[in-house]
Amino acid sequence: MTAEELITVSGLSSGYGAVPVVRSVDFTVRTGEIFAVVGGNGAGKTTLLSTISGLLRPTSGSVRLSGTDITGWSPERVVAHGLVHIPEGRRLFTGLTVAEHLRLGLWNVPDRRGVERERTERVVDLFPVLGERMDAYAEVLSGGEQQMLAIGQALMREPRVLLLDEPSIGLAPVIIQRVFAVVDRLRAQNMTVILVEQRVGQALALADRGLVMRHGRVEAAGSAAELAEDPALRVAYLGAAVSGDQRSKE
Ligand SMILES: Nc1ncnc2c1ncn2[C@@H]1O[C@H](COP(=O)(O)OP(=O)(O)OP(=O)(O)O)[C@@H](O)[C@H]1O
Numbered sequence: 291m292t293a294e295e296l297i298t299v300s301g302l303s304s305g306y307g308a309v310p311v312v313r314s315v316d317f318t319v320r321t322g323e324i325f326a327v328v329g330g331n332g333a334g335k336t337t338l339l340s341t342i343s344g345l346l347r348p349t350s351g352s353v354r355l356s357g358t359d360i361t362g363w364s365p366e367r368v369v370a371h372g373l374v375h376i377p378e379g380r381r382l383f384t385g386l387t388v389a390e391h392l393r394l395g396l397w398n399v400p401d402r403r404g405v406e407r408e409r410t411e412r413v414v415d416l417f418p419v420l421g422e423r424m425d426a427y428a429e430v431l432s433g434g435e436q437q438m439l440a441i442g443q444a445l446m447r448e449p450r451v452l453l454l455d456e457p458s459i460g461l462a463p464v465i466i467q468r469v470f471a472v473v474d475r476l477r478a479q480n481m482t483v484i485l486v487e488q489r490v491g492q493a494l495a496l497a498d499r500g501l502v503m504r505h506g507r508v509e510a511a512g513s514a515a516e517l518a519e520d521p522a523l524r525v526a527y528l529g530a531a532v533s534g535d536q537r538s539k540e
Contacts, residue, residue: 294320294321294322295318295319295320295321296319296320296321296355296356296450296451296482297318297319297342297353297354297355297373297451297482297484298318298352298353298354299315299316299317299318299342299351299352299353299354300316300351300352300353300354301314301315301316301350301351301352302314302315302316302338302341302342302348302350302351302352302353303315303348303349303350303351304337304338304340304341304346304347304348304349305337305349306337306346310349310506311334311337311506312334312337312338312341312348312506313334313505313506313507314350314351314507315338315351315501315503315506315507315508316508317501317508317511319451319482319484319499320482321450321480321482322477322480322481322482323477323482323483323497323498323499324473324474324477324482324483324485324496324497324498325482325483325484325485325497325498325499325500325501326485326486326487326493326494326496326497326499326500326501326514326517327339327484327485327486327487327500327501327503328486328487328488328490328493328494328500328501328502328503328517328527329490329502329503329504329509329527330488330504330526330527331488333503333504333505333506334503334505334506335455335486335503336377336378336455336456336486337506338486338503339375339453339455339484339486340375341353342373342375342453342484343365343368343369343373343374343375343453344360344362344363344364344365344367344368345365345375347362348361348362355368355371355372355373355450355451356372356450358371360373366398369398369447369449370398372447372449372450372451373449373450373451373453374444374447374449374451374452374453375453375455376440376441376444376452376453376454376455376457377455378455378456378459378486379456379459380436380437380439380440381440382428382436382439382440383428384427384428384429385427385429386427386428387424387425387426387427387428388420388423388424388425388426388428388431388439389410389424389425391428391439391442391443392406392409392410392413392420392439392442392443392446393406393446394443395442395443395444395445395446395447396409396446396447399446399447409445409446409448410446412445413442413445413446416442416445416472416475416476417438417439417441417442417472419435419438420435420438420439420442423435432465433460433461433465434461434462434465434468434469437457437461437465437469438469438472441454441457441469441472445476449481450481450482451481451482451483451484452476452481452482452483452484453483453484453486454473454483454484454485454486455486456486456487456488457469457470457473457485457487458470458487458488458489458492459488466489466492470492470496473485473496474496477498485497490502490523490527490528491518491527491528493514494514494515494517494518495514495518496514497514498513498514499511499512499513499514500512500514500517501517502517502523502527509523510523
């Protein structure tokens with residue numbers, strides 16, 4: 291492990307019942323990086339995140355966080371160790387307000403009353419709209435506001451790593467840009483983010499490094515710039531036309 295390596299995933303495999311989905315995945319994420327996990331529908335991206343955060347038990351392989359082997363830990367223990375997973379679809383409580391969701395983010399945090407005010411202010415600084423809607427119920431928020439609340443709730447714990455699953459889903463392009471801009475600001479604060487996205491181009495434009503998943507395996511990995519320039523990936527995921535050169539190789 292190098293000094294700056296925060297997450298090390300080695301030979302990780304998992305699935306549902308007897309059905310294997312994630313197959314021997316390896317990668318590392320450094321402190322302060324945005325690491326994109328991209329790929330098509332059903333490639334296994336969400337399953338990979340769930341295996342890292344303890345929602346699913348791996349069938350083999352390991353996950354290390356800051357050198358500690360967290361493989362097979364319960365989700366609660368993983369969260370307490372500083373890794374928070376924001377699932378696809380936000381998963382908010384319709385009958386709770388913005389303020390209540392933020393408070394809930396402090397569940398199990400030592401001295402939560404002592405830190406609540408300062409942490410809420412930090413979240414509102416990132417998402418001013420939440421400050422204006424503290425007493426609104428989650429169900430009346432727009433999709434973008436709900437995504438901001440889901441991220442804000444996770445940030446109340448001051449995690450070391452955020453796993454962010456498809457934050458763009460169901461959002462208008464201008465709102466997606468706003469959410470991605472916040473992820474960019476989090477990087478400036480040295481937060482580490484693993485970002486799962488189907489919007490491959492936008493995710494790679496934001497990320498430092500990443501990997502492409504296909505059929506549960508790593509199809510390609512490297513710097514986000516390298517991945518975005520890879521001719522085969524551009525054709526498969528970025529809507530580029532197949533060039534004459536590529537056609538002649540097939
Ligand atoms: N709870 C589940 N039980 C059984 N199979 C599942 C379950 N969740 C996902 N799968 C299957 O696992 C495979 C990978 O799904 P996963 O959601 O991890 O892919 P993904 O890359 O995140 O795709 P998407 O972008 O569409 O969410 C798919 O074939 C899916 O049908």
